Amino acid sequence: MSIVSNSISSDAALPLAAQRKRRKLRLRKVTFPQLYITASLVYLLFLLVSAITPQLLTHYSPTAMNASELLQSPSLQHWLGTDHFGRDLWTVLVYGSRQSLLLGVVSVLIGGIAGLLLGLVAGYFGGIVDTLLMRLTDILMTIPGTLLAIVIAVAIGPTFFNVILAISISTIPSKARVIRSTVISLRSRMYVDAAKAIGTSHLQIMLRHILPGCWSPLLVMTTIGVGTSILAGTGLSFLGLGVIKEIPDWGYLLSEGRSYMTVAWWIAAFPGLFITLLVVAFNLLGDELRDRLDPKK
Amino acid sequence: MVKYIINRLILAVPVILGSLTLVFLIIHWLPGDPARMLAGDDHAEDRIQYLQEQLGLNRPLWVQYFTYLWDSMRGDFGHSFANQQPVMDRLLSQLPSTAELAVVSTIFAIITGITLGILSAVYRNRLVDYVIRIVSLFGVSMPKFWLGILLILIFSVHLHLLPAIGNGSFKQVILPAFALGVTGAGILARMVRNSILEVIEDPFVTTLRAKGVTERKVLYLHVLRNALLPSLTIIGVIFVGMLEGAVVTETVFARQGIGKMVVDAIGQKDIPVIQASILICAVFNIVVNLLVDISYSFVDPRVRQQSA
Numbered sequence: 001m002s003i004v005s006n007s008i009s010s011d012a013a014l015p016l017a018a019q020r021k022r023r024k025l026r027l028r029k030v031t032f033p034q035l036y037i038t039a040s041l042v043y044l045l046f047l048l049v050s051a052i053t054p055q056l057l058t059h060y061s062p063t064a065m066n067a068s069e070l071l072q073s074p075s076l077q078h079w080l081g082t083d084h085f086g087r088d089l090w091t092v093l094v095y096g097s098r099q100s101l102l103l104g105v106v107s108v109l110i111g112g113i114a115g116l117l118l119g120l121v122a123g124y125f126g127g128i129v130d131t132l133l134m135r136l137t138d139i140l141m142t143i144p145g146t147l148l149a150i151v152i153a154v155a156i157g158p159t160f161f162n163v164i165l166a167i168s169i170s171t172i173p174s175k176a177r178v179i180r181s182t183v184i185s186l187r188s189r190m191y192v193d194a195a196k197a198i199g200t201s202h203l204q205i206m207l208r209h210i211l212p213g214c215w216s217p218l219l220v221m222t223t224i225g226v227g228t229s230i231l232a233g234t235g236l237s238f239l240g241l242g243v244i245k246e247i248p249d250w251g252y253l254l255s256e257g258r259s260y261m262t263v264a265w266w267i268a269a270f271p272g273l274f275i276t277l278l279v280v281a282f283n284l285l286g287d288e289l290r291d292r293l294d295p296k297k
Numbered sequence: 298m299v300k301y302i303i304n305r306l307i308l309a310v311p312v313i314l315g316s317l318t319l320v321f322l323i324i325h326w327l328p329g330d331p332a333r334m335l336a337g338d339d340h341a342e343d344r345i346q347y348l349q350e351q352l353g354l355n356r357p358l359w360v361q362y363f364t365y366l367w368d369s370m371r372g373d374f375g376h377s378f379a380n381q382q383p384v385m386d387r388l389l390s391q392l393p394s395t396a397e398l399a400v401v402s403t404i405f406a407i408i409t410g411i412t413l414g415i416l417s418a419v420y421r422n423r424l425v426d427y428v429i430r431i432v433s434l435f436g437v438s439m440p441k442f443w444l445g446i447l448l449i450l451i452f453s454v455h456l457h458l459l460p461a462i463g464n465g466s467f468k469q470v471i472l473p474a475f476a477l478g479v480t481g482a483g484i485l486a487r488m489v490r491n492s493i494l495e496v497i498e499d500p501f502v503t504t505l506r507a508k509g510v511t512e513r514k515v516l517y518l519h520v521l522r523n524a525l526l527p528s529l530t531i532i533g534v535i536f537v538g539m540l541e542g543a544v545v546t547e548t549v550f551a552r553q554g555i556g557k558m559v560v561d562a563i564g565q566k567d568i569p570v571i572q573a574s575i576l577i578c579a580v581f582n583i584v585v586n587l588l589v590d591i592s593y594s595f596v597d598p599r600v601r602q603q604s605a
Contacts, residue, residue: 147578
């Protein structure tokens with residue numbers, strides 16, 4: 001009797017236990033790195049949507065000032081509170097994402113292309129060209145990037161494009177160096193010698209045989225570079241050297257919030273959080289790309 | 298060894314000359330006539346002309362360039378446009394405050410960064426490791442001015458534990474040094490973790506383990522000595538980065554120092570001060586890198602042999 005009941009109960013319990021076990025296994029398969037990467041991608045997607053169609057994410061206007069709702073703390077109506085003009089902070093941040101993303105991506109593109117060209121030419125030709133170009137990057141590198149960007153931004157005037165230009169110039173040397181060393185290691189490969197032997201032109205060799213090998217270090221550098229450039233850009237805005245527009249960018253909003261720090265912490269806190277998460281996301285993606293593209297693994 | 302140091306010193310000369318030239322070129326793009334700015338709102342033409350003459354702004358550019366090169370090499374950076382004080386005196390008076398900040402935050406970055414890096418590598422792929430990795434990633438990614446504001450908000454405004462602004466006492470350097478040092482600590486932690494994990498795969502570690510050396514001894518006596526070498530270079534970079542970060546940090550914490558001086562000078566178009574501070578940064582950068590390379594060759598016998 002007891003045997004029968006035992007067998008029945010264990011029969012009934014088995015599938016359940018097995019089910020639970022399987023579910024546990026499935027949960028354990030989601031590793032921390034996967035979690036980070038997914039979160040980063042979701043956040044970047046959110047920013048992309050807010051940069052393209054901000055009106056989807058909020059029904060307030062980013063420029064509508066409301067004197068009766070100045071400096072309100074976060075609430076159901078205003079998730080992140082309101083600023084010193086009575087604007088909904090969430091709305092201002094969502095609309096401001098376009099400028100921050102543009103700044104990061106465009107400056108990285110300019111700096112990346114310039115660094116790629118310099119590194120390619122210096123590494124491929126070597127000799128006097130290489131020495132000259134590398135001494136030039138040595139000189140550029142002695143001046144700290146942010147300071148260089150500050151001075152350039154002041155020198156050519158703070159328009160949006162000039163700020164981008166200033167930041168991209170300060171990122172060229174490090175990119176040029178990495179590309180140069182990649183090119184030098186590729187230059188001595190057998191297939192490059194073979195291409196030379198059959199009379200392929202320098203330009204052809206560079207484009208067909210050397211350039212493809214540069215993509216992965218460049219991709220990693222530019223992904224991480226977007227974060228760094230955005231940090232530099234918000235730094236410039238914070239120091240009052242950025243562009244002042246009707247819809248403020250995150251750095252400027254943060255510096256404005258500083259004056260209201262004691263009465264309205266949210267104005268400074270949330271823009272900084274948006275910036276930090278953006279930089280974290282790009283850094284995580286860059287690290288992941290580096291791991292995946294590393295030929296050693 | 299001596300030959301190596303002399304060689305490096307000779308190589309540094311054209312770089313210093315180059316950065317002098319670069320600074321001059323950039324500065325002279327600055328829009329706006331400083332004489333006009335100093336003259337104030339009335340724009341009296343004779344006053345502007347007088348100022349231009351006084352400041353030497355009406356001389357040909359190349360004369361200005363060579364005078365500037367010659368003077369800078371003698372350590373004479375001219376007088377501040379804003380208050381006629383010799384720039385060198387201003388620099389020297391601001392230097393101690395920035396140096397204090399940079400040294401304290403570098404020490405903080407080194408201790409925290411290396412400790413976190415070691416812990417992270419020892420507990421690889423465990424919870425501790427993931428937490429440290431995320432924390433150091435945030436350290437690298439946070440804008441320094443934001444962290445500064447948050448620190449003031451928490452520790453000064455709400456908890457009344459530490460003073461928010463100014464300089465003088467050690468208490469006043471804690472918050473800015475933390476805000477400034479977090480980036481370096483994050484970079485170092487990531488670097489140390491990676492290099493420990495790389496060294497641990499080396500054949501000599503397998504040999505040690507095969508000989509029966511305890512895991513603790515393997516790590517602290519053998520792996521760390523090799524893994525911390527690359528961090529030496531990074532510490533140089535971090536220290537130089539402190540000067541750069543001081544620009545923002547000193548502004549947030551309203552601290553006296555070279556960083557704040559640069560920001561003020563940019564606002565006032567005070568060319569001699571801007572020129573001199575960038576120059577100091579560049580020379581400092583070159584010197585630190587030189588010292589790092591030299592110390593590297595002292596610590597690592599392999600480098601010593603190559604350079605000999």
